[in-house]
Amino acid sequence: NFGLYSAIKGIINLFSDDIRISFSNNISEMRFPITVESVIYRVFKELINNTVRHAHAKNIYINMDFIDSVLLCNFRDDGIGFDISQSANVPIKGMGINNIITRIKSLGGEYEIHTSPGNGFEVNFAIITNPKSADAK
Numbered sequence: 001n002f003g004l005y006s007a008i009k010g011i012i013n014l015f016s017d018d019i020r021i022s023f024s025n026n027i028s029e030m031r032f033p034i035t036v037e038s039v040i041y042r043v044f045k046e047l048i049n050n051t052v053r054h055a056h057a058k059n060i061y062i063n064m065d066f067i068d069s070v071l072l073c074n075f076r077d078d079g080i081g082f083d084i085s086q087s088a089n090v091p092i093k094g095m096g097i098n099n100i101i102t103r104i105k106s107l108g109g110e111y112e113i114h115t116s117p118g119n120g121f122e123v124n125f126a127i128i129t130n131p132k133s134a135d136a137k
Contacts, residue, residue, distance in 0.1 A: 003031045007041045008062065011048055018052045025064040031132040032071070039103050040073065040127070046100055047075045047123065055079025055121060071129055076122040081115045 005028045012021045031037070044062065051057050057079030065072045084097070097113070104111045104125045111125035 004037045004040060004064075005030070007037065008044055008064070011041070011045050012062075015048050015052055019048075019057060019060055021048070021060040021062065023062045023064075025062075027064050027066050027071075030066060032129050033132065036071070036107060036127060036129050039107055040071070043100055043103050043125075044073075044075065050097075051077045051079055051121065055081075057120070066131065069128055069130055071127045072124070073126070074122070074124050076120065078120045081117050081119045081121055083117055084113060084115055 005025065008023060008025075012023055015021060032040075048060060051060055055077050057077040059078045061074070061076045063072075063074040100123075101111060104127075107127045107129075109125050109127040111123060113121075113123045115121040
């Protein structure tokens with residue numbers, strides 16, 4: 001109800017007892033179409049949840065910047081990482097990385113994932129969108 005920035009801050013507060021999360025952005029006063037906000041919120045919530053449950057990480061770094069009609073998102077942790085080629089072949093409980101990718105693609109987004117055993121996890125994705133005007137509901 002209060003926008004993507006507030007939603008991400010809410011997730012951070014929810015997990016703040018479990019892990020240190022840094023959040024940098026230039027979207028604090030912006031609103032986006034509800035579908036964009038909802039999907040990106042769910043993606044970040046699942047990414048944070050996966051890191052807390054599986055990565056044995058101490059830190060998460062989130063960056064979101066809106067530049068020239070593109071919302072650029074970066075999520076990175078300093079956890080144990082994994083062999084992503086193995087995860088595609090194994091059924092994973094819960095949402096899983098494949099469903100995160102499907103959500104990003106549902107917005108027409110492009111993504112790249114970097115991870116390997118012992119080297120943490122990082123995903124970058126970009127969504128072309130326009131902010132809602134201040135008086136739009």
